[in-house]
Each structure stands twice: as C-alpha cells, then as structure tokens.
Amino acid sequence: QVQLQESGPGLVEPSETLSLTCTVSGGSVRRGSYYWGWVRQPPGKRPEWIGYIYYSGSTSYNPSLKSRVTISVDTSKNQFSLKLTSVTAADTAMYYCTRWAGEMAAIVDHWGRGTLVTVSS
C-alpha cells in the first residue's frame, strides 16, 4: 500500500520560501503512469491544485502559482519536493502531497495526511 508523508517547517516568515518534502513508501516514484504532486487547502477554503511532476522531471503547475512554484523529484530517495517562493499570509494552508493517476492525471488516488504551514512573522 502506497503511503505518502509530508515533512518540513510548520512556520515560514513572509517573503521567505516554503519548502516541503514528501517521502513515498510502499511504491516507487519511478513507476510509470503516476504523477506526484501537491494540493493545498487554506483554512475554511476549497482545496487548490498546486502542480505535479513525473519521475522523468516533466512538470505541470497551476498557472496562478506558476511563477513561484518549483516541484522536483529525487528518485534515489523516493521523494519529491515543493518550493514556493515569496510567501504571504495567503499561502497559509494545509499542504498535502498526492499521487495523481488516470488518463489525464486527474485522479488523486493517494493522499498524505497533510502538514499545516503557517506564514507569519
């Protein structure tokens, strides 16, 4: 059974860079047909797709965040990571690492438990 676990600071100062890592167990990020990505959910608001990466390094990002987001993958550690630059209070959210499946990679078939990131000084 594939399991995803987020790790990283729970508090980030405004204008700094948010960095999170997702460790995958029970499966390999190198397995074809799956994409590895991030979804966030601000308190009391709807989830928001951030983006995803294929093991080859090919990425797709939400246009609303594209200028600030980088998702990378480390196949040797079976991990993938998120970096979000120039954060503000609006970036405070629960961040979930996710596995995307299906013909258009439109199905999240596995979610991490999520990690709350607060942007505050």
Next chain:
Amino acid sequence: QSALTQPASVSGSPGQSITISCIGTTSDVGTFNYVSWYQQHPGQAPKLIIYEVNNRPSGVSNRFSGSKSANTASLTISGLQSEDEADYFCSSYTTSSTRVFGGGTKLTVL
C-alpha cells in the same frame, strides 16, 4: 479558473439516501468525464471514493455512486451509516489542463 460549487451541508438519517451536487461549467464538468469525489474524516487524509464520474476504486462500498448531467456531477450515498459522516468534495479536469476542486460538503448523519 472557475471553481466547482457544492452545498455547504447535507444531512440524512441512517438508512436513507442523500445526494451531493457539484456544479461546474462547460470548461470542466460539462466537457470532461474526469470528475472525482473524495471523502475526508476530521484529522484524516482525503480518500478517493469515485473517479471518472461513476467508477469506484477497489474496496469502496457500492453504497457510493456517481453520475453527471450537463455541468453538474452528483454523488449519491445510499443506506446512510454513521461512519459516512464526513466532508465530501469533488474535483474535475479543465479545458485549461488544470484541476479544480469543490468547496466541500459536510454530511451529517442524524
């Protein structure tokens, strides 16, 4: 990108059936059969319960079913059980190659 609209809450008694709607546009739900539904209990990770409008992953109860008409997708839960009390949200692929989510619906089992 547009968002998907869901009712904030629905409720039902044990044994009854309820339906949760997910209203989109021709840019998402109305064009693609890539609608998914997720169940989330408090403090837990979301769980996929329906994908591609009306398909259930292995292990998901057949009391959960999905459908779509025009720009509206629906999730029906039949034979309500106390364990079904949770938040439910939908998602869809879009014509912009993005993914959008609904705001979530809190199901209360009376």
